[in-house]
Amino acid sequence: MNHESLARGVPRAVPGAVVALSLSGKLVLGPAEGRTIRFGRNRPAVEVCVGETDLQVSRTHGTLTHLDGQWWVRNTGRLPIRLPRTRLLFRDEDPVPLQEGYTPLFVRGSRDREHLLEMYVVGWNGGQPAAQHDAETQPRKRWHLSPEEQLVLVVLGQRYLLHESNPQPISRQHAAEILADLQPEVNWRAKRVEHVVAEVRARLSARGVHGLVRDEVGEPVGNALTDNLLRELVLSTTLVPTDLVMLDTLPG
Missing domain, CATH: 2.60.200.20 (Tumour Suppressor Smad4)
Incomplete structure (x- = not known):
């Protein structure tokens, strides 16, 4: 969506x-x-x-x-x-x-x-990038996410979409609790959240995105892999602030 x-x-x-x-x-x-x-x-x-x-x-x-x-x-x-x-x-x-x-x-x-x-x-160019007739064609930067992947990553990366200063992903456990509230019919657990995130990281890493595997960030890893993933998704406008509407069905 x-x-x-x-x-x-x-x-x-x-x-x-x-x-x-x-x-x-x-x-x-x-x-x-x-x-x-x-x-x-x-x-x-x-x-x-x-x-x-x-x-x-x-x-x-x-x-x-x-x-x-x-x-x-x-x-x-x-x-x-x-x-x-x-x-x-x-x-x-x-x-x-x-x-x-x-x-x-x-x-x-x-x-x-x-x-x-x-x-x-709108800037001086009317909101459109300047013409570059002879420039090499570049592929689209936005990444495809399944509906489940998008929901998980919006929940996990909501602080990035809120443009907080120095945002960090919420914990897997907290994300699982929010997802369970949004989709009570689904058996959401922290391990399932981690599995979804790992699948997206592996797919984007294979497509050339740097900083999504342990060998590329060094120790201690901490949240670096997920942070790099979320920043890539936001910078590429794969995830945008209006995606936060997906959380509006949360109770209270």
Whole structure:
């Protein structure tokens, strides 16, 4: 199951335009001085709805405004908005400029839940890479995962998809407990999680990805093999933040 994500790029658009994507919809808006996008829980009153069923998300939780050639995000809600590198943007703080390209915003909600709002500011080339007519053709970098492999790796690598600072994979045992909650009909155990991860590591290692076998990382190994695997999957956009919706069926 693959979910649309701006992390994989955007169609050609006007330079300086912003693309906003949540689970509830997508908006593309060109640059114009003073132009503002509102986002929050109250679908009739905002341009981008996020956290629609979560009463901890403010009805208008924030705004995105185009000023002096840049898009600026401001928090108008009660709970903070988390930006990459775990930076928190609180209500009434100075707005933060968005850089060209992709920026995920995480809107805090109830029970430590975070609702993803993806932003993409289109650069001078209109959102598309420059033409390279004579360059050697390169294979697609995204890797194929089975539905079971994707679910296991999203659970194991959720901290990477949340763009935490210096993320680490959760333990196999913890992953098995989450998977058992998601799929109570399946006999999830730590050994089964390890088997799925080992299969993916072996397959990608055979396809030339470095750092997925013990001989390539040295001792002590620790979490290095799984960390390298998850970083490869995120950097290649095989796993993207919108895949976290797979965890939304967890109880409480």
